[in-house]
Amino acid sequence: MYKNILIAVDGSEISTKAAQHGAELAAKLGAGLTLFHVVPPLPSFDNMSPDRVGNIHQDIVNEFVKQGREILRQTEEKLAGYGLNITTGITVGHPAEEICNKVEAGQFDLLVMGSRGLGQIKGYLMGSVSNRVCRHASCPVLIVR
Numbered sequence: 001m002y003k004n005i006l007i008a009v010d011g012s013e014i015s016t017k018a019a020q021h022g023a024e025l026a027a028k029l030g031a032g033l034t035l036f037h038v039v040p041p042l043p044s045f046d047n048m049s050p051d052r053v054g055n056i057h058q059d060i061v062n063e064f065v066k067q068g069r070e071i072l073r074q075t076e077e078k079l080a081g082y083g084l085n086i087t088t089g090i091t092v093g094h095p096a097e098e099i100c101n102k103v104e105a106g107q108f109d110l111l112v113m114g115s116r117g118l119g120q121i122k123g124y125l126m127g128s129v130s131n132r133v134c135r136h137a138s139c140p141v142l143i144v145r
Contacts, residue, residue, distance in 0.1 A: 003007035004032045008099050008133075010039075011071040014114035016078060022112035023079040023086075031110075034087045035075055036102050037068040038095040063091060080098040096132035103137050112142045 007022040019035065026033040042060060072088040079086060084097045091098050103111055115130050134141050 002026075002029050002031050002110040004034075004102055004106065004108045004114060005110045006034050006099075006106060008036050008038070008095075008111065008113040008144050009071060010114075011067075011070050011074075012114060012116075014116065014144065016075060016114075018112050018142075019079060019116040021144050023084060024144070025112070026081045026084055026108075029079045030135040032063055032087075033079075034089060034108070035072050036091075036099065037072050038098045039064045039068050039090065039092045040095060041092060045106075048080065065090060065092065080135050095129045096136070099129070099133050100136045103139050109139050110142060111137055111139055113145065115143045115145050116136075121138070 002025065005026050015019070019111055023033060023133050025031070041080055042057060049101055064141060070091045072090060076086050089102065091102075099111070099113070102108070111133065113133065115128055130141075130143050134143065
C-alpha cells in the first residue's frame, strides 16, 4: 500500500505524535520513512543596507537551520525503537509549498503531519500549513491531532 512515507516535523508536541504515528505505519507496512523540516523564510529588509543586514540575516537563518537539524535528530531518536531506516531532510522556504515540493520530488505516497488544532473556521481564515498541504499535495495526507 504505502512504500515511501514523508513526515513533516516542526518540533511541536503534535508533530512528535504525528511522527510516532507515521513510524508505526511504516514499521507495519515495511515502508521507507523520511523526516522533513522546513525553516520558514525571514522577511527581507530591502530598505536597509545589505552590508548592515546581510550577515545578521544569514546568521539568523543558519541558527534556525541548526535548530531544525536538532529537531530532526531528536525526532529520529524518539523513533529509534521502531527499527526503521530513517532519512532526514531540511530546507528553507514557505512550509506548505516546500512540503508539497518534497512530496512530488521524492515520489512519496503518504504524507503524515500534525495539526495545530485550529478550528475549521479559524483554520480556513488563517490558512494553516496543514490546510494548504491537504489542498495541494500530490499524495494522500494523514493529519494527526
